[in-house]
Each structure stands twice: as structure tokens, then as C-alpha cells.
Amino acid sequence: MSTQANGQSGSAANGKSSQKAVVCHGKHDLRVDDVPIPTPGPGEVQIQVAQTGLCGSDLHYFLEGGNGGFAIQTPLTLGHEACGIVSALGPDLPAACDLKVGDKVAMEVGIYCKSCQACKIGRYNLCSQMKFRSSAKTVPHLDGTLREYMTHPADLVYRLPSGLDLSIAGLSEPLSVVLHAYRRAHLDPGSRVLVLGAGAVGLLTCALAKASGCSAVVAVDIEQGKLDFAQEMGWTTGTYCLPRGPRVKGVEAIESAQQGWNGLKESEAVQSVLGLEHGFDAVFECTGVESCMQMATMAAAIGSKVLFVGMGTAQLLLPTGTSILREVDLIGVFRYANTYPAALALLGSGQLGDVSKMITHRYSLENAVEAFEDLRRGKDKNGKTVIKPMIGVVL
Template sequence: MSLEGKTKQTAVVCHGAVDLRQEQRDIPQPGSGEVQIQVAVTGLCGSDLHYYLHGANGAFKIREPLVLGHESCGLITALGPDVNPAFHLSVGDRVAMEVGVYCKACKYCRRGRYNLCKNMRFASSAKTFPHLDGTLREVMTWPAELVYKLPPGLDLALAALAEPLSVVLHAYRRAALQPGSRILVIGAGAVGLLTCALARASGCTSVVAIDIEQGKLDFASGQQWTTGTFCLPRGPRVSGLDALELAGGHWEALKSSEAVQSVEGLDDGFDAVFECTGVESCMQLAPMAAAIGTKVLYVGMGTKVLSLPTGPSILSEVDLIGVFRYCNTYPDALALLASGKLGDVSKMASHYYSLEDAEVAFEDLKRGKDKNGKTVIKPMVGNLELAKLHK
């Protein structure tokens, strides 16, 4: 596992739509205040898939070759000069990396809302240029202040889930829900599933999840993260009034479903709706499903321009709340993963792939199933031997 004598590494680089290449790149050495990390695994997410399929994620288009991936963990292999001793980092430590580098100087950073920093550079995002490479590589360097030691007992590979769980924690904090709340989660991908898990662990009495993949809903039910599920019919993506009509039909079907009818009062709407897809019709469904005086959390990204049914929302005082990444969450996310309070989250890491098989992982994620028909929840890509040895 030693990097001694190695000067080159493999990196998975996106050059454009369905143009993923494996390239040999120099192994970086840590600069001042940085650590060098041997990457164990990276969890693939929806934004990675958008870049792979389209060379863009919403309005963010790739302008130069970009190493994908940002849900990651690994081992510290070297410390650069001037690493603050207060971080208590050492060679050999198992760590997770928070991959948004913020400026610390703007008003948002000073207020503690650094996820809104206009100068932030986020690994594997094409929002800023020059782009900042992601984690689908063997070795990286990173600012020590954004590197977190894992709690005892947390498997190295599962630490990669701290990134999507951070998104969920940030959304949940903005929702400010009380125990006993009843929520709807639209989309049962990794973020949606973790939203269900956190809601149940936080005392929500009804957690209904909807998706177009029955396998993901069955997984959520099997983990006891939901009290009810509803599978939406598949159909073409539409926009504008067509999407609004589709959303209305989805809400009428959901209201009459057993998942809603089995709980008194839910046909009037939920205490909070977490929209985790970024699909226009689903984003329109969200405020329809919110009860008077409640909240919608827009967690998913993907639709550039959309029409929302804001008229009824305004009259009902439904708060439409945007959620962009996260801030001040990583230590809590890692502690939650280690605590066991969320249940057996290890089952979310449904598939593991080597760096050399990264394109297979992306194709499986696109289909939602592997070649054997098994539902893909969260593909993990990287150094499988390293992840296994350092559980």
C-alpha cells in the first residue's frame, strides 16, 4: 500500500458527454497546510452522473477535463509543512474529506454560511473555472482543515457517506422539524434514503417515500426507514404546463394511496416535503403535497428553469426553502454514521468497483441496476483493497 517510489497515479477524467478516460497523472506532494491522502473509495452521485452523461450538471458545463467524484475517504500518507497541530492529524489516520474550499473572507463565510461563498471551489464541480479536480484518483492533497478523522468503529468505506449525509443534515436543520412530524420524501436515491433514515431517527412518526424505482422503495422499507412508499409511474420528462399537469396527477394518486390513507390527516398534506430529485414535475408536486403553513425543502438539483405552483403556496403560507450543499456538518455526519442511530447504512453501499471499472459503475448507476438486475443504491469506486484492509 506504500506510495514510496511511485510518481504516477491513475485518475478518472471526464472530457465531455460519455467521454470518460483513465489517465496517468503525477502524484501531488502536500503544500503548506495540506495533507496527502491515498483515496480509498468515492461514492458516485447524481451530479457525477450528469457530468458523465451530458458533460454538464444543470448550468455548470465542463470547460476542461475534470476528475469526477466528491464523496470520499482515505488514509493520510504525508503531512505538508505548517499543518496546525490542533487538527491532531497524523500519517496513517483514516479520514473523510469535505471537498468545498471556501474563501473565509466574504460575508457568507464570516456568518458561518460558507456553502453560499461565491468564491468557493468545489471538487468535481464545473461551477467555477479553472475547475477543481475531484476524488476519483489514487492520491490527492487537501487542506488539513477540511480533513476529519473517523470516529472509532466507523468503516473507512462508509465514511464516504458523510458527504450526502451532510446535505441531508443541512436540509433537516433548515426544516427545523419537531419530533412527531410527518414528512414526504420525493426521490429514493442516496440523499432521499438518508433523509428517510434521519427523519425516523429524529422522531418523525410518518415518513412516506416516492420514486419511480420500486427496488429503491423496497430497500427503504426493508431498512424500516419509511412508514409507507408509493411508486410513481414512469414516463417521459416534460416541462412547463405539461409537468404541472403531471404533478397534479401524481398528487391525486398519492393522496388516494394506502401510504397516505392509512395515516389520519395526511391527505391534507405533510408537515414537510423534501424534494430530492431536481425533476421539474417532482419539484411542482412538492408544494402541492405540503400542508397549510408548512415547508418544502428543495434538495435536488438538475432543472435550470421551471414553473412552480406558487399561487396556492403563497395563499397557504408554504415556505419554499432552497438547500445548496451544506456547512458545519461533517463532524456530526461522521458521528451519526458511527453511532448506529441511522440503522444499517452499510447496505447503502450496494456495489463496489475498481478505478479501472469506473465506467461500468456509471453505466450501472444510469440504469439503476447492475448486469444481474440488482438495484444500484450507491456505487463505490476506488481502491477496494485499501478500503477492505482499513475497515
Template sequence: MSAQSKSTQTAVVCHGGVDLRVEEREIPAPKDGEVQIQVAVTGLCGSDLHYYLHGANGIFKIQEPLVLGHEAGGIIAAIGPNVNKDFNLNVGDKVAMEVGVSCKSCKSCRKGRYNLCKNMRFASSAKTFPHLDGTLREYMNWPADLVYKLPPSLDLALAALAEPLSVVLHAYRRANLQPGSKILVIGTGAVGLLTCALARASGSTSVIAVDIEQGKLDFAKSQDWVTGTFCLPKGPRVSGLEALTVAEDGWKALKASEAIQSVEGLEDGFDAVFECTGVESCMQLAPMAAAIGTKVLYVGMGTKVLSLPCGPSLLSEVDLIGVFRYANTYPDALSLLASGKLGNVGSMASHYYDLKDAQNAFEDLKRGKDQNGKTVIKPMVGNLSLIGK
């Protein structure tokens, strides 16, 4: 059903901590330069879960009801006025949406680093106010210059992976690695798994993944995205000196693990460490695992104030590199997803839910397993009929 034949739509709206409501909302007409998209699928991620559980993501607290979701793909339902013909967008096109709207005029934007735009409005983020609604709804109007046609061979459901893969591409570009590199990935959520897949596809000879969930590590190994895994024991999220002790103990355990010992040369550390959790103790572990003169990429969003073991890092000339979202990645991410070079990335979409069942998706993501005990990798929520589910 097209938006023209109906006036309201279903939306999944967060009003606060564990206060998620399925509501009916108006469908506005697209404005100048916008296209209207029938959203097919949204992948849930860690920031969505934080908003669901706490009504906030770090220091960014919801001030008004907010539609969650930002990893999405859909089908163009209408073209608004004055959409540039050079975009070659037409009704019926399958597309992915880049959901950060930058100002295009600040210094960062002019340099092409629009991910650092101080005026960025990001869909489903409470960082700016008024908030910009996300993708967990039936229809959304979006700037045409942030909408990308899918390669013909790319399944519509996989369009939702372009957003986390963009984060990974941005991090990998900042790492500037060569084939044959030895990589450590801490955390095997969607971003961590895609980091492993990209590292293997880029010629890394050793890719070791670390997590506290054995099921996710087993999944990474089943896809041949890693050469070894190590499951850290679960423990409290601690900080300061206590966290540093945990990190040191974790590195000793990591070095002693069979996965590390079985790969020649890793006793001296890794060529790059991708920290994809944002957990302080893991962020502290990362520099200890890096080889002399190498890099740590902080991909996970950590706390605003944290303690890092900078002393050893400085003496070893280990570069600590921040990674914030992405810039100029979407076309490459979509091409890479369509190429098949990353392997069976579609298997990451472990669970599918209709919009009206979004709360079940969030609860399964919180547990890390569904009600049958199956590991949840990436829950997908949306109009399942559009993706043949």
C-alpha cells in the same frame, strides 16, 4: 504503497459526454497547510453521472479534463509543511474530506454560511474555472482544515456517506422539525434515503417515500426507514403547464395510494416535504403535498428557470426553502454515521468497483441496475484493498 515510493497515480478523468478515461497522472507533494490522502473509496452521485453522460451538470460545462467524484474517504499518506498541530492529523489516520474550498473572507463565509460563498471551488464541479479535480484518483492533496478523522467505530467505506448525509443534515436543520412530524420524501437516491433514515431516527411518526423505481422503495422499506411508499409511473420530463398537470395528477394518485390512506391524518398533507430529485414535475408536486403552514425543502438541484405552483403555496403559507450543499455539518455527520442511530446505512453501498472499472460503475448507475438485474443504490469506486473488498 505510499505515494513517496511512486511518482504517478491512476485517475478517472472526464473529457466530455461519455468520454471517461483512466489515465496516469503525476503525484504532487502536499503544499503548505495540506495533507496527502490515499483515497480509499468514492461514492458516485447524480452530478457525477450528469458529467459522465453530458460533459456538463446543468449549465456547468466541462472546459478541461476533470477528475470526477466528491463523496470520499481515505488514509493520510503524508503531512505537508505548516499543518496546524491543533488539527491532530497523523500519517495513517482514516479520514473524510469536505470537498468545498471557500474563500473564508466574503460576507457569507464570515456569517458561517460558507456553502453560499460566491468564490467556492468544489471538487469535481465545472462551475469554476480552472476546475478543481475530484476524488476518483489514488492520491489527493487537500487543506488540512477540511479533513476530518473518522470516529474509531466508523468503517472507512462509510466515510463516503458523510458528504450526502451533510446535505441531509443541512436540509433537516433548515426544516427545524419536531419529533412526531409527518414527512414526505420525493426521490430515493442516496440523499433521499438518508433523509428517510434521519427522519425516522429523529422521531418522525410517518415517513412516506416516493420514486419511479420500485426497487429503491423496496430497499427503503426493508431498512425500516419508511412507514409507506408510493411508486409514481415513469413519464417524460416535462415543464410548464404540462408539468403542472402531471404534478396535480401525481398528487391525486399519491393521496389515493394505500400507503397514504393507511396513515391517520395525512389527508391534510405533510409537515415537511423533502424534494430530492430536482425534476421539475416533482418540484411542482411538492407544495401540493405540504400541509397548510408547513415547509417544502428543495434539496435536489433543478433547472435554472422553472415553474412552481406559488399561488396555492402563498395562500397556504407554505415556505419554499432552498437547500444548497451544506455548512458546518461534517463532524456531526461522521458522529451520526458511527452512532448506529440511522440503522444499516452501510447497505446503501450496493456495489463496489476498482478505479480501473469506473466506467462500469457509471453505466450501472445510469441503468439503475447491474448486469444481473440488482438495483444500484450507491456505487463505490476506489482502492478496494484499503476497505477490505
């Protein structure tokens, strides 16, 4: 389907030639720059970006100039949890594409090669040539979605289902991470689940576990406000607030997890929330913090599994002896594959409850630095807990 054939090319960005974009130039160097508006090429559509949610990887780039082992080499536009409105169509769109100007859409922002072994077996999240928006893994970097307009391959753009509002469609990206992790867990109804970290991914994991029939869903975080929110939403059957303290690594972190406070292991303290002294059928580790990743293994029941969903620690030490002796499967989770249609349908169905309440703060592009600072603190200047901040130009 070509632009000329359907007659719906639209005027690129209403005649504008430049736009605002939130660009990270390095550690603590975030700027709102003027950048060119791209024109859609073959197989692409142009999208007016409505909302982009901030996540932990965005924050890592802002605070450290990198994320894990990936350091910014050139200025990088951040953001990847996005939705918007189709504003123009490029030529030579795929035959199956029925997008038109004005469609409300969500964008799957990992562009894969389609020809490597991982892509051929359907695990394209592991594509060796993957280019992911707002990631510094590949050079040149692929700019993210914190801007007014972008272009993107049409086959990775999904029209929103009926009943799904544009204001929450950006949650389809973190929900895709959760769906991918949950599929790898292969849980039965009635399972007992522990979720470490009550950020957006952790909260959505709780919501999905509860909606899928898990009999126990325990959330753990250092922010009581996030745990209170999870309880108010009915997504948990119990919570545990860990005491704050300095982040420790390696053997020191393992010893801390084993000794805990008041002579009680952290894992045992978490298990005691619902009297689950024998542990959990699955532990979803959603923080990427080394000490939490270690505690996850200790809190798992014999013959169970740990899903490592969070990222941020490039090199770490895990208590593998604990997992080997108890046959606990340690499962890595990296982004997602084949999840977007399901995530969008699930958001639109209402089965997870009123997920719009997760979006606690909204900011304009011009106020992006404030959004990042609020996310860093975990609270805004008025003391309100920040769960999922959204930045956008169309509400």
C-alpha cells in the same frame, strides 16, 4: 505544526509519480487517465483515497458534459463523496491540526475563502469564491476524488471516530447534505415527512427522520426496488411508486402533476398512502426533477415547508400560487456547512441502522465506466438495484 516538527511527513505515494484517475472529457467521454500525483503544499495533507461514492451530479457530467448550468470547460476528475488514509503531511499545518500519517479520514471537499460575508456568518456553503471538487462551476475546475491520491487543506480533513469503518465513511458527504436540509426544516418530533426520491440522499433523509422521531415517513420513487429497501431497513412508514413516463417541463409538468393518472392528482395519491389527506409537515424533494419539485409543493400541508434538496434543473416553473395561498415555505438547500463532525459521529453511532447496506456495489478505478453505466440504468447487468456505488482502491 510543521512536517519537520512532527517528523511524520511520509513518502509521497510510496515513491510513485503517477496515478490512475477517472476523468470526464465531455459528454459520454469518461476515461481512466494517468495523471501526476500531487505533493502536499503548505497547510495541506496528502491522502490515499480509499472510496468515492457516485452521486447524481457525477452522472450528469458523464451523460451531459455538465450539471445544471455548469458545463465542463477542461477535463475534470469526478467524485466528491470520499474517504481515505493520510499518506503525507505538508509544511505549516494549522496549529490545531493533529493529523498523522496512517489516520483514516473523511474529506469535506468544498474549499471556501473564509473572508466573504457568507463565510463570516458561518454559511460558507454559499461562499462566492467556493471551489468544490468535481464541480465545473469554477474555472479552472477543481479535480475530484476519483483517483488514487489527492492533496487537501488539513482543516477540511476529519479523522474518523472510533467505531466508524472506512468502507462506509464516504457516506458522510451525502449525510451532510441531509443534515443541512434537516436543520433548515426545524422539525419537531412527531412530524409527518414526505421524501421524493429514494437515492442515497433520500434514503438517508428517511433514516434521519425516522431516527429523529417523525411519526410518518413516506418515500416516493420510480424504482420499486429502492422503496422495498427503505421499508426493509425500517426507515419508512409508507412508500409510493410513481409510474414511469417521459419527463415534462413547465406548464405541462404542472398540469401533469395536477391531473395525474386515473383522474387523481399525484400529490393526493401520495398523501393517501397513510391517509394524510391534509398533507405533510415537511417535504424533502431529493430528485431535482421539475415535475417532482412541483408535486412537492402540492403535497405539503398548509403552513408547512418544502426543502428543495435535489439539483439538476437550471430553469423551472413552480406553482407558487399554491404555496402563497397556503403559506407553504419553499426552502432552498445548497450543499452543507458545519455538518461533517456531526455526520461522522452519527454514522459511527449506529443510530441510523446498518447504512452499509446502502452500498450495493463496489468497483475498481479501472471499472469506473461500468459503475457509471450501472448507476444510469439503476440496475447492474444481473438486475440488482443500484443504490450507492462506491469506487476505490483500498477496501
